[in-house]
Amino acid sequence: MEKDKASPKRNDTEKLTKQVSFSDEIIEIPIPVVDQIEQSSADITNEWKASKKRIEPAAAKNAEPSSKPGEKVQEEKEATPSTEEKVAQSLDSLNAIDIMWKKFQNDFDKAIGGLVGSIGKSMGSPQLVIEDPESVNEQDRLEVLNGNPTLEQISMGLKSGRYKNVVVMTGAGMSTAAGIPDFRSPDKGLYTTLKKSYPELNRPEDIFDLSYYKETPEPFCKLCRELDLCGVGNANYKPTKAHYLSLLLAKKKILRRTYTQNIDGLDLVTGLPQELLVEAHGGGRSASCVECGEAQDVEQVRKVINEKGIPRCAKCSGICKPDITFFGEELPKRFAELKEDDFCECDLLIVMGTSLQVVPFCHLVADVGRLIPRLVINLSEIRDELFLFKHEKNYRDVFEKSTCDAGVQRLVDLCGWKSSFAKLTKSNVEKSPRLKRKKKTKK
Ligand code: OAD
Numbered sequence: 001m002e003k004d005k006a007s008p009k010r011n012d013t014e015k016l017t018k019q020v021s022f023s024d025e026i027i028e029i030p031i032p033v034v035d036q037i038e039q040s041s042a043d044i045t046n047e048w049k050a051s052k053k054r055i056e057p058a059a060a061k062n063a064e065p066s067s068k069p070g071e072k073v074q075e076e077k078e079a080t081p082s083t084e085e086k087v088a089q090s091l092d093s094l095n096a097i098d099i100m101w102k103k104f105q106n107d108f109d110k111a112i113g114g115l116v117g118s119i120g121k122s123m124g125s126p127q128l129v130i131e132d133p134e135s136v137n138e139q140d141r142l143e144v145l146n147g148n149p150t151l152e153q154i155s156m157g158l159k160s161g162r163y164k165n166v167v168v169m170t171g172a173g174m175s176t177a178a179g180i181p182d183f184r185s186p187d188k189g190l191y192t193t194l195k196k197s198y199p200e201l202n203r204p205e206d207i208f209d210l211s212y213y214k215e216t217p218e219p220f221c222k223l224c225r226e227l228d229l230c231g232v233g234n235a236n237y238k239p240t241k242a243h244y245l246s247l248l249l250a251k252k253k254i255l256r257r258t259y260t261q262n263i264d265g266l267d268l269v270t271g272l273p274q275e276l277l278v279e280a281h282g283g284g285r286s287a288s289c290v291e292c293g294e295a296q297d298v299e300q301v302r303k304v305i306n307e308k309g310i311p312r313c314a315k316c317s318g319i320c321k322p323d324i325t326f327f328g329e330e331l332p333k334r335f336a337e338l339k340e341d342d343f344c345e346c347d348l349l350i351v352m353g354t355s356l357q358v359v360p361f362c363h364l365v366a367d368v369g370r371l372i373p374r375l376v377i378n379l380s381e382i383r384d385e386l387f388l389f390k391h392e393k394n395y396r397d398v399f400e401k402s403t404c405d406a407g408v409q410r411l412v413d414l415c416g417w418k419s420s421f422a423k424l425t426k427s428n429v430e431k432s433p434r435l436k437r438k439k440k441t442k443k
Contacts, residue, residue: 133393136370141395149398154375155414163348165256168246173353174404175264177240184355210328221305230284230302230322239266242404244424247272257342263324280335280361284322291318343367349374353404377407
């Protein structure tokens with residue numbers, strides 16, 4: 001925020017992101033990240049200039065004739081360093097540049113890891129307007145969570161039946177306990193590990209880039225095999241405890257809808273009715289040709305991928321893939337059809353296991369009313385500008401910094417729903433349709 005005060009030219013919407021064009025794709029990068037890169041570049045330039053200056057004055061002085069013989073000796077001593085001194089100076093400068101360059105690379109890597117990618121060509125990327133709590137009447141603010149934004153307050157509202165249209169938003173952090181890595185966690189996140197397994201990727205996000213896939217489908221197909229992303233259910237992984245929160249809320253008839261960015265298919269494996277789920281980034285339950293759009297037999301596509309082949313369309317021989325939304329593709333229609341009403345009707349928003357780095361999904365958190373409480377359960381902190389956690393007048397945002405499983409368990413316990421929740425999660429015995437199928441064929 002300090003930065004914004006210092007740059008009066010920036011208006012409210014410009015505060016948040018800067019659009020940067022990589023080839024033909026517009027990607028939004030948060031201003032601090034852009035500033036960080038720009039700062040690093042500036043540092044390098046300055047260091048470069050400084051190092052040049054350290055060498056140049058000596059050379060310049062050397063070129064200047066002096067009229068005083070006594071001083072000349074002195075000057076020459078300063079102005080004409082010995083060859084060893086010159087080499088040492090140059091090495092110093094090169095070292096400094098090298099250090100700065102490494103720093104820049106590190107900062108750039110961090111920045112890339114924190115890219116706000118834009119999934120969904122047609123959705124555009126509406127700019128966020130930073131929320132000002134003081135624009136809400138004080139009495140109204142007090143009524144949201146009794147002036148005490150805590151998990152306890154939210155659980156009291158749930159217990160008392162105050163919330164009837166709960167919307168849940170989830171991301172990859174929901175499935176890490178099942179053994180599926182998330183994307184952006186610094187050590188184990190896919191975007192870090194992919195860099196090692198596929199050094200040929202220009203940037204790790206390319207694995208979900210449509211034009212890259214058309215040219216180089218192997219990395220995605222390998223990932224698909226490893227995480228079993230293609231087909232109904234998931235044969236390799238089971239839902240986590242946190243996945244069952246949506247089912248519990250559905251059983252209590254207070255779940256308006258769960259919006260997930262996840263493509264692992266685990267939400268439905270819990271038994272959550274399909275109409276209560278929006279897979280915002282698509283999923284592997286269906287597949288189609290990326291050239292002609294022809295729907296494919298998903299199990300056939302899966303078979304080819306599992307046999308290390310590249311699935312081809314019977315109609316046009318184009319490459320096929322599961323209907324996971326890639327960068328450069330449109331989001332599923334269902335997302336656009338349902339989000340407006342769902343977020344308008346939402347009376348409690350629960351966000352779990354997502355860094356909220358990808359638009360338009362991350363902007364949904366601003367689509368609920370100003371008097372609606374928002375609970376975030378996440379291991380790491382989330383972009384400040386999306387919530388009021390750090391605002392002294394925060395009246396509606398609760399941050400539960402924990403794993404999704406632990407946070408959900410705590411919420412459920414506070415609501416007094418421990419035993420009904422335990423029943424649901426206990427029934428989680430080989431829930432995946434494919435696991436079941438595998439078991440049957442074994443008999
Ligand atoms: P990210 O990897 O960006 O964020 C996952 C978040 O979950 C991070 O903030 C982690 O700290 C947190 N986390 C990890 N394990 C957790 C746990 N057990 N409990 C609680 N929090 C945990 O993943 P997403 O936000 O889902 O696109 O990423 C969004 C999209 O970016 C994905 O849908 C994907 C990617 O490009 C596609 O798949 C097309």
